[in-house]
Amino acid sequence: MRSISKSFKPIYGILLVNLIGFVLLYFYKKPFEKITIYIGLTTMVLTSAIYLFILIKKLGDEYLFLIVSMLASIGIIMIYRLDRELGIKQVIWFTGGTVLFLISYFVFSRWNLWSRLIYLYAGTSLVLFLLTLIFGSDIKGANNWIVVAGFNFQPSEIIKVLYVMFIASYFTTPEKLNIPEITLLERKISVHNRGVFIACVYMFIGFLILQREWGSALLFFIVFYLFLYIYGTGLKTLLFNGAMAFMGGSLGYLFLYHIKVRIDIWLDPWKDVSNKGYQIAQSLFAIGAGGFFGTGLGLGRPDFIPEVHTDFIFSAICEEMGIFGGIAVILLYFLLIYRGFKIALSIREPFGKSVALGLTLMFGFQTFIILGGVTKLTPLTGITLPFISYGGSSLVSSFISLGILQAVSKKAL
Amino acid sequence: MNINRKIVHALIVISILFLSLIIYLTYFELFTKDKVIASSYNRRQFETEEKTLRGSIQDRNGTVLASSALEKEQQVRKYPYGPLYSHVIGYNSKIYGKSLLEAKYNDFLLGLNQISMVFGLRDKLSGNMKTGNNLQLTLDHKLQDKASKLLAGRKGAIVAIQPKTGEILAMVSEPDFDPNDQKLVKNWGKMVESKDAPFLSRAAQGLYNPGSTFKILISAAAVEKGMADRLFEDKGITVIDGKKFSNFNGEAHGKINLKTALAFSSNTVFSQVGVELGEGTLRDMAGRVGIGKDIGFDIPVSESIFPYSSMSKTDMASVGIGQGKMMVTPLHMAMIAAGVANEGQMMKPILVSKITTNDGRTIRNQKPSELYNMMSKETAAAVKEMMQEVVEKGTGRNAAIKGVKVAGKTGTAENEFTGREKNREHAWFVAFAPADKPQIAVAVVLEYSGSTGGSIAAPIARDLIAAWVKQ
C-alpha cells in the first residue's frame, strides 16, 4: 500500500476514475453511444491539461484543482448516469468552468485593486437581486432564477462570490464604509462603519429570504458570523447578531410556513411520508440501499429521488458507490477546505487572507448544509453541492471562487 | 497571530461538523437503515421482488403448494389449494405484505442469500429473470388434505408429527382463508374484523388448556415416583382444601391402579396424584417438556405457559387433572405425544426440510435434532402402555383401529365459558401409532365443541392415523 501510494500520482486517480466510470457508462444503456467515450475523453484531457498547466506555470497550490477535478468527475459520471443529456450539458459547463477558473485566476492576480471595490460588490449584488425580483421566475419553489435567452441563470450563485469579496474588503479597509453624519430632526446621528456593514449583510440575507433561498441565507449568515468572530469585533456584536439570528429563526418557524414544514419534516419525516416527507424519505431509502460499497454504477434506483441530479446527488452517490463512496466525497471536501484554510493561514496580506478564508468557509458550510440536509442530520434546505451538483450557475460560481483561491494561494505558498 | 488562532477555531468547527457527518452516515448504515428501508414507501423493495421469480413451495413428495408465475408482465403468487395451507405458508401480497413461511423464508424465496448471489450471475449473463430458491416442506399433501376434510370446517386444529424426526406431516387450523391475492383483497376487511380470528394459526399459536391430555405427563411423573403399581381409591369425587374434584359424570371406579385411572381419566385419582407429586415435581415436568420455553419453529409459535408463581394444594390438584391455568398449543401437545412415542426424546419440530436452488442444488438441509429429553426410556414405555389401555378399554375407544396398536389420551378442556355456559369445552385427543413402532403422532383440538375428546376428537385422530399408517 505504501509503495503504491508513493509511486501513485494523484492525477492518475482522476484519469482512472473517469476511465472506469465512462467505460461503465458506455455499456450502461443500449444503444451504445460513442458520445459517452468522447465525453469521458474530454473530461480526462481537460483535467490533465489544466493540471499540467498549473504545474508548469507554477500557479500556486496544485492540490486544489486536483481535489476539485475528482469531485467534478464523480459528479459528471453520476449525472451522466442519471440523464445522458444533462451529463453532456454538465461537461460543457465543466469545460466553461475550468476556463473561467483560469480567467478568474489571471484577472485576480493581474490587478491589485480588488480590496478597494467594496461599493462595486455591494452595488452589483443589489442590481442582481433586484433583477431577480423583477424578472425572476419560480423554479422548484424558490424564486431565484432568471431566464436569459433560454438559459436558466441563478444570480444568487454569482452573488456568493461578490458577497465574499464584499466581506473581505470590509475587513481589510473598514473605513471605506464610513458614512457622513446624518442630520435628522436637528440631531446629528453618526453611524459606525460596522453598523453600515451589518446592515448591508442583512440586506443580502433579506433578499435571499425574499427569494425563499433558505439554505443560502443560512450560509451567508454563518460566514458573516464567523468573520465577526475571527476579526474580533467584540462580544457585544457577536451577541447582538446571535440574538438576531435566533429571533429570525424563531419568527421564521412561527410565521413562515416553508420553514416550519422543513423543521417538522426533519423531526419526523414519516408522519407525512407520502407528501411532505417524501423527498427526504426517498433520499434515506437510497442511502440505505447502497450499503458500504453501493449497488454499483447503474444498478441502483436513484431515479426514485426527486431532484436527484442537483440537491440530492449525494444520496445517489451513496446508493451506487456506497457509504464508503460517500465518505470519500466528504473527505475530498474536507481536504479541499483544509487546503483553503492552509492558504488563509499562511498568507500575510490581509485582503488575500480574508478572501481565502471567506471562499473556504463558503465551500465548507455549503457542503455541510446540503450533506447534512439530505442525510437528515440537519433540516433540509435546498442548496447545491459545490462542483458535483448539476447546474451551470453553481459550477461556474464555484470555479470562479476556486480561481480566486488559486490566485491567493500563489502569493501564500 | 490572533486572527490565525481564531481561523484555526473555525477549521476545528468545520472538522467537527464533517466528522459528525461521517459518524452519522456510518451509524445510519449500521443501525437505523434496516428499519428505514423496510418502509412500504420504499419502491426499491418491490424492485428486487419484481426482478426475481419467487421460489416455489412443495410438500414432501414434490406437490407444488405455492408458486409464482408471470401474467401480463406481472408476477402472481398462486396457491393451488386455496385455504388448505393458509396457516402454514401464509400469504405474499403486495398490499398486505407477507406472513408465516412466506415472510420467514422471504430472503431464500427471493434468492437473496450470499451463495446463490454468486451463482445468480449465470442468470445475469443469460439475461433471464433471476429465480429464487424453492422450499420443500415436511408436510404430506394427502395427509394435510385428509386432516382438513376431517376437521370439516369446525374451529380447531390438527397437527401430525413423525415422532422419530420431528417432521410435521400435517398442520391444519380452522377457520382458514384463501391466500390468493384476489381473494385476499376481497375478504381482507371482513376477516380482520371477524371474531373467529381467521388469521390465527391455531395449530401453532392457539393456546388452549390441555385438559386431561396433560395426565400423560402426570402419569409419567407418577411412574418416576414409583406410583405405577399403587392402588387408588376412586369414589367418584374428592375434596381437596374445600374444592371438589369429581370424575366425568360423577362415576366411581373403586380401587384402581394408575393405568386404569388414566384409561378412564379419573379426576379423583389424578387430583390426589397432583398434590402428592407436589409443586417441585409438577414444575419440573412442565419444564422438561418445554412448557414456558421457546420451542423454535419455522413459523411464529406461541409459547406454552405454566403461569404459577406459587402453588396451593388446589392448584396442584388442578394441574394434576390438566385444568388449572396452564396453556399449551396443539403443536406442543403433538410434540409431547411424539416425545413419548420416541422413547422420551422430544425432537425439534421441522417444517422446511430442504431449500434448493432452481437448478436443483441443495443449499440447506434440515437434519432432525433432539429438543428436550422428556423422560427415561423406561418411563416412556410405561406411559405408552397406559396410553394403549386408554384406546383399548378406556375413554379413547373411538380411536381404535383394527390391526394397529394406537396409544392415545382424550381431553376435555375448560375455558373462559366454563361455569357460565354449558357445552362449550374444547375437545382434545392426542395419540400416536403404531405403539410398537410409532410412525405418526397426532394432536386434535376442537374449540368450544361442547363434546368430549373421546367422542368427537378421537375419531378424527383415528382416521388420520389410519390414513398414514396404512399408506
Place this chain on the structure above:
Amino acid sequence: MFEILSSLLKYIFITIIYIFLFSIIRLIYLDIRSVNKKASDLAEKAPYLKLINRRDELYFKVEESYILSRDKSLGRAAKANISIEDPFLSGEHARFIHRDGSILLKDLGSKNGTLINGVRLTDEEVPLNNGDKIEMGQLAFLFVDNEAGEGT
C-alpha cells in the same frame, strides 16, 4: 453482463478514490514537513540547498532542502553525507567545504559533472554565493545563505 462489470468495478472505483485521497494527504504531509524543516533551518541561519525540481516528478527519495552546517559530500553512494539515489549522480559526486566563513563546492571527478549557474565545474573548488543554481544529475538546487544574502 453490465451488472457483473459494474458490481466488480465498484470496488476498484472506490479504492482508487481512496488511494487518490491518501496520495494527496501524503504529498501535503511531505510539504508540511519540509516547510517545518526549512523554518528550523532558517532559525539556525545555516546555509542550505533548496531543491528546485518538483519532488513528485522524481521517482527517488529526495528532500526539499539540505542543510550545509558542516562539510558534506553528495552522491549516490550510501556513505555520502547527502545520499540521493539519482542514477545520473556518481557515487561520490561533489563535496561542500566550509572555509573562512564561506562554502566552496568541489566536483569529485563525477561522470556527468556539476554545473553552477550553467557553468561546468572543473576539479577546482568554487565558492558559492547566495542564489547560485547548482545542477547535478537530474537535480537542480538553489544555494541559500541567508547570512550572506542579507548583505547583498
